[in-house]
Amino acid sequence: MNLNLRNAIIHNVSGNNQEQLKDTIVDAIQRGEEKMLPGLGVLFEVIWNHADDQEKHMMLETLEEGLKG
Structure with missing residues (x-):
């Protein structure tokens, strides 16, 4: 079985609105x-x-600042 994880993840959230993506x-x-x-x-x-x-x-x-802590 050839599972493309990246495509599966994108498929699972495609069409979600901002609130769903945030959740x-x-x-x-x-x-x-x-x-x-x-x-x-x-x-x-x-x-x-x-x-x-x-x-x-x-x-x-933002990433740099977050990693300093």
Whole structure:
């Protein structure tokens, strides 16, 4: 069986509105389960690929600050 995890994750959230996407992200973070990390990674990849340079810079600054703590 050839399962493409990235496509499965995108398929599962395609068509979700902002509130549903937020709930998915918050739930994955709150559960803290390792198995949720690939899904969050795919969602971040979608965000990154659709961000302009200014948005990417802002994300990197936020990430850098968050990792200092």
